[in-house]
Amino acid sequence: MDFFGEQRRAVGQSRRLLVLFAIAVILIVVVVSGIVALGWIAFYDGEAMTRGPTPGEVIPVAVIAGLITLAVIALASWTRTSRLRQGGGVVAQELGGTLIPPDTTNPSYRRLRNVVEEMAIASGIPVPEIYVLEQEPGINAFAAGYTTSDAAIGVTRGCLEQMSRSELQGVIAHEFSHILNGDMRLNIRLVGLLFGILMLSILARMVMRGARGSRDSRGTAPILMVALAVAVIGSIGMFFGRLIKAGLSRQREYLADASAVQFTRDNTAVAGALKKIAITAQGSQLAMADGEEISHMLFGDGVGYSRLFATHPPLMDRIQRLDPGFRPEQLRDLAVQWQRRRKAEQEAEEAAELQDARNRFPGGLGSLPGSEALPGGVVGGVLAGAILAGGAASGSGTSAGEAGSAGSRPPTDTRDPSVARLVANPSLDHVRYAELIRADLPEALADAAHMHDHAIDLVLAVLVDAAGRAPAAHLERIAEHRGADSRAAVEALLPHFAQLHPVQRTPLLAIAFPALKRRPVPELMAFRELVDVLIHLDGEVSLFEYALGRDLASHLEEARHPSSARVFGTVHLPEVQAEAATVLAVLAMHGHEDDEAARQAYLKGLYTLLPQASIPYAPPQDWVAALDQALPKLDRLESVAKALLLEALLATLHHDGRITTQESELLRAVCAAVHCPLPPFLPQQAGGN
Template structure:
């Protein structure tokens, strides 16, 4: 399956989750009614009241838990004891982790997520949480950092990025809320029994019986909850393993991590089983010890054999015997030690490939580009290494500094035209002050104007985690400033406009993640005018000749609406007309988005060539519409 098919599958799974939740609620309500009828008797009115109360407890429990997770991935990581990894960390293992995460994020075309470590967990495990890539957080146990070498850590992180890219995170975080509601009755019964009824007599006896009923029914909820988690999670873990292998160009890293889980004494089981139960469906490895029908992950041996078909169970037993005496092999320890200080992963020949000239041509086709969305390959990981190595050290340092990140990102949006840039400076000064405006202009003139086109989006991706640390009022002012800068007048370039839109989307989603977490359902026929506007602006932007622009527009429309005739009519206000198209197009059904990406690519590449700058524009548009596209360097 490609990205769009997986998004559609995630939407179907989300619908199935709602159905399963409804069935679980009905089962619990029926069990409570039966228990109340046996224990207390009563007529139909009493049973109706009991049913309503039971359903209300479950519903309010789910809503409460979902509200507690409104902050997205960061909320989950913090609630489960995560410690944030600072951008400027000097600890070797944490720096290695940050380097791996940054490389994979850049290769995937998404913002760098927040990174957390579960310091008190000695097991090997990890999870990704959030509603979208803009608010994602990746958490890794201290045991994973201490026991895995770089290749193995890379395999685990690539596995988690698969969940980030394919909509699994959104499903998983909602599953936490849903299951909490199902378990509410059992939690209430347990608390009452633990703390007593607070008195004696007939009333206390009734409360005790009710608590016992709630506790017993809670086990029914636990059964349904574990079945739902197992049904949702198991197949997605296998897909994530496959994606990680595709991405990291080798099976040894991921297979090595799974072998260490299977053969080491601690395995992947977390030390806090109560907390692990709630996130068990999100973890890289089984954190609780489920098996059979309740297993949230395929058996470890099965996962290893999917990566290394010739691997036998006897080899796993041999590893257990050897590692029980002396731990992982000395060779592996040397490998881990030797690679710990490497800021980047080694490439063939040891020399990163040189970035192509901005005018270099790429040979791409619409289906090829659509197939690349959210499907990073080995070449993408190699490209990410090259891109990060090519970023000037001074800019990378600025991307880590809280005070410098806003001027840096605003500097990327400033126009080359001096009159336009002066208007933009005034907009920045009015909202964020003269110092930020002066710093943005200075960065634009001294460092950003000559920045290679392929480095602008990665620089923004590296800066985004630091930007998210700013207080909410400052982020609101930054969003207003971005909007003002890119809407100064129609002379702002299409890339600058789309980059501004991408930043707005990412900041908005990081401020209120749960509000924007949804799968689209619109079809292409309902957004004809929006398609027409976007393709007309893209075509006009890439061509000075009106005839060539019209042919590019028609090439795109032929892809998306082949039976409709929507005449080419470039909007009078240029790129600013796109303000009205983003939300309708972003609400498209996942499979309709695939056609949309093909249409945009067809318009850009209708003349048979795509230069690097045009490819970066395509990536920016795709990012703004939640279709992350890796760099396309290998096709130069």
């Protein structure tokens, strides 16, 4: 999946949606005004009947009717959209979804939670809230929200009961594709806009019911006729609304299927889920009455529209794209095979996946040291490897030293476009590595991450453990701000960090995020202040501390105000070249002990980003404040510029042929701040490849 290309596509589709909606609304307003005008003429009574109404009498009535219609549509759309702005969890709750309990012992729930957490870790985003639609026997799932910070994933009871672990992983990977490529935001807007048109039909039916109960048949006849006409127009509006929804949705489903295969490297997983939909009696149909409103957000067709209105491609077409040799007559044999599948086989499958993860990374998590650098000759992460491969492939013989020499400029064709494609684009290795990270988490820390009452204490414990030098002072501040109970909870968690590898810290925080963001707003505001106090307590801010604070601030703010997040920017590089240079200088300063090496690394990144720029290396003294000022401006960059920025960041970090865990954490925090989620760096793999 081309993340930046999909961003541009999402922007284009959003504009197209607004244009189509505006056209539909204008046509509806014009037609309603015309019908009201005709009704006014037809039922003009009294003395005026002999001469008929004048244009001066008809036009104001028609204009008022049009304005009322426009106001109804706008108010209904605004009201619905405002409700949806509360986050993806609102959609799941409206559909009857139940949030998975943090202390659940239900094997199906735990399996679902594990799969979602692994996919989130592999994708480099916070773990979404997870809901189960208990009353839905059909096989379906959805992702809802505006951003990765407020996202929610819902699955039906049928999906949990019918899917194997690999098939469930394929379904969740499909939904993560919608989260990562911007489909969720478009889907939410579509729900809000179309609700305004639907409201016309609802109000018209209410008026008709009221008019029928009136005794004054002569007086209510015009009202009935106008209400009937508006109801018909509203139905026509919904007709076109469904066409718009279908047109925008179908191709995205093919893309999400393909992306899920890319994540899992297993076309049988998604294809198997689709085949099970085909052979089960309920299929993917939803029993709820509100299924139509979110039909375009589902994994499978939830309402059973005709092909004209279908928001999903035909089921067999999707299956055969993933499994070209499959034929419909094979479904009967598959049904018999699946009925014989036992629970023990599912458990064996889960164990086999974890063993595959351990085989891929025989050194375990210890392969990626927390304090030692990873040599460039070994696998320093897929992203760093792509930078080196890009330089080799470019045919450039320019060395780092030559790049920094006076008057020299590396050729512009050294930019490797494959690097940008790694953003929001995890591979199977990332998924398996995420399984290993999650499976090897200390149980006490994993349990605390899932508990609403302990998530804040867990984050504070991460900070205290990372500080290392003066935990007593940190604990005193925690007691001052949150009380003795919170201090005791943090102290109880600290011994378990001896079993936590440094690469597990960021994933642990991602797992804790759903529980964290559900805390009351005043408590979260006080918590953020305390985090800032702890980060600056010893007078120094480490890379990890900055990354943690930055991630918390941005994700919690977006979770509170998801619709205000600017995911798609419009700013061009020349407008923010000073801010880009600042970020490159900070990365170079922290990634290289020698000043000259840092300068060379900075120049390598600068010339990757802005080949003609001549901005000297000047690392800021207060690098924390400098980053805080620069990142919001860089977040407004348009997608092509963001892709180039990412290449420059990686070129700077990997200039010395190594990337430490703390450097990778800072890089991922910077990427998250500019809405470019980055998969985790991978340790050295078997065979050295």
